[in-house]
Amino acid sequence: MATEPLPLQKTAAAAPEDAAGTDALVRFDRVVKRYGDHVVLDELDFSVRRGEHVTLIGPSGSGKTTILRLLMTLEKVSGGVIWVDGAPLSHVRTPDGGLKPAGEKHLREARKKIGMVFQQFNLFPNMKVLQNITEAPISVLGMDRDEAESRARELLDLVGLAGKIDAHPSQLSGGQQQRVAIARALAMRPEILLLDEVTSALDPELVAGVLDLLSDIARTTDITMLCVTHEMNFARDVSEKVLMFDAGRVVEAGPPEKIFTAPEHERTRDFLDAVL
């Protein structure tokens, strides 16, 4: 367990592509995740700068989704520390400057900066579209109803669903549901947006609309994005950095042009051959 209080202290191995390293918004510091004997993440180091759009690619079981789930604090780390904005996410500081695993209270506060969009949308079926978006701003951020609703309208406008404000999720197509889910996540004004295979459950003809929307968001906001995807177009259009994972480690990192056209590692080449 890391005990140094300095979040910016880095080893060369931590993130070789991130030479400056001082503006890391997210940093995984030798993060381990185990389920029983099965090691999913093996002392993983990587970092993401503020405003960066990063795509995580790699074969299934390589730990990509686990990274997002750890960041969303849906799971707990088995070892190592996750840092967000210079503060520990998975841990809290002890008076003597060390770190101990965080309790639920810290996590609830810490995760407000982070939003997530899920593969299966996970909209609340018992609420209309509008309430899906306003619930958290009202009950968590303490926004008043009028403000939350007018913001929700703006967001629905942005995702192209202004007309569906009073619909129930079950009345929407998968693509529409996913766009509502994106609006719902954005309503919390996250600094970091996690996208977990957000187009995998969509019919092929609906994928493009969601990808366009996410490219727009990437271009027009300063939200830091981490995307797990099998859509290589998405990786190319939206992200500046691609991380190739295999067996719980980053095997290669770089801009999409380089990864897709001149991958250095054989594992990356094999993977890309298989998916492209």
Place this chain on the structure above:
Amino acid sequence: MNGFDWNAAGDVLPLVLRGFEVTLLATVLGTLVAAVLGLAVAVAGRAPSRFVTVPVRAVMEFIRSTPLLVQLVGAAAFFTSVEPLTIGIVVLGIHYAAYTSEVYRAGIDGVPKGQWEACRALSLSPRRTWQAVVLPQAVRKVLPALGNYAISMFKETPFLAVITVQEMVFEARRYGADHFAYTEAFTLAGLVFLVASYPTSLLMRKLEKRLGH
């Protein structure tokens, strides 16, 4: 033994209907207790602390493992100063809460994991997670099952006669004893049960269909 005495049946009907009012009152209030308490127990069963879950489970197991009749007589013997109808309603309610809590539990378990995760991802408090997301979905799913427990409770109210609650069967038995017309008295009581519970169970089946089971 002679045939069915229609005059006696005519005499007993008002009495049975008066008893029916008590039966209905006990059922409605008992169901209310069972619905609210069962929900509380189901949520408590999900508490993070074993100091909550273990005792709650033990009490519910105890209630399910002993007969309603014994619980009624026991409670009446213990709380001698409480009105029998009140005891009846509370005992019925608690007894059925042991079952409705399982129904709720199944409903809560049936809420997809993704719903809980979405709540966490939005930083919803545990209170809002239950109130706004989990319970509305869980309760909707189990409404027909709860309705069916209400109907069974209705049919078990005659046990209240044992602790001298003057419900339908109590009235029927009293008339039967006074006039030696048990056949008529109990036939009518039975008919009233049938007339009340059959349409209700049809209604429940309809509700089940509408909620898409």
